[in-house]
Amino acid sequence: MVCNRCLLVVRQTLQALNFDVKNIGLGWVEVGPEPNPDQLHAIASAFKVVGFELIDDYKTKLVEQVRNLITETVQYSDLSQLNINFSTLLTEKLQKPYPYLSNLFSEQEGNTIEHYIIQQKVEKIKELMEYGDLNLNEIALKMGYSSSAHLSAQFKKITGFSPSQYRNSKSKRKALDEL
Template sequence: MKLLIKGMVCDRCIYFLSEEFPKLGLEISDIRLGEVILKETDEITMEEEVIRAMLQNNGFDLLYSKDQKMIELIKTAVENGIQKQLDTGAAVKFSAFISNELHKEYDSLSALFSSLEGYTLEKFIISKKIEKVKELLVYTDQSLSDIAYALGYGSPAYLSNQLKKYTGFTSSHYKKIRHEKMTNIINHS
């Protein structure tokens, strides 16, 4: 995640912030005048307000460009598209969905996303869908087939392969986690 920092004007600022971000549990991928790039993690990320408070307490602030705002709108559109698939059972063509939601050409949105985020919009969509798959496998009794079709995958086998590729685990691993959670709930009742 790329942050634009107002007031970051010298090497001491770089040094200071390179010490402060890790205190918040955030790992820096790159830092230069006016910019901090944080490493992406699968864990819940720090709330923007906490980062802003740390920066403001030390004489800095976050800057937002219209491009960064657009990235947030793209991410929200992806989340909405995934939820629409689950709610309606209808496949969503994300390129058309995002383009329609934001009233912009998909190719330009995709290029903007890649340039600011450092990975493709397609990879982001896949990672969000995989997160949802993991959630559904652990917290519902839906089968991989049901989930695959609900999220617009052509086949359960394709989803299974993608899950293994992106997480290193099969669906049975997540079903096992569900079973363990259910067993713990029953044993503690």
């Protein structure tokens, strides 16, 4: 789950199966009563219909938590105000050493955490450019870059376009769950 609409769909799906959703967040949910194996199968089937999957493997859950923390931080925080780096954030929130998280993420995703963070940032930059309220220097500051040149270099490395070329192109943003 990568957005508030995802949370809504998960909540509605579980409620339709007569579960009480006690607590829900990006990548996790608490329900009552505790589902039995048949109910877990029904939940998994219902989730599959709406494009989600039920994750019960510990390592897969941990990787999903890493993805969700990064997505939530990049998409919903002002990174210029965040006085912490991602390795520290992930270590503190997940209570696991960063090298372990990094190796597990790379093993499961075929990509590094750092590259995933850059992909998330690029999609947020595209969104901010489409709104047109901020210039590139302001976007760079908001996204935690040291300069607009650094932002532009990473942007071009991921998209193949400079930010100004992207603005003038017909390219579209990716859905966050496609990253």
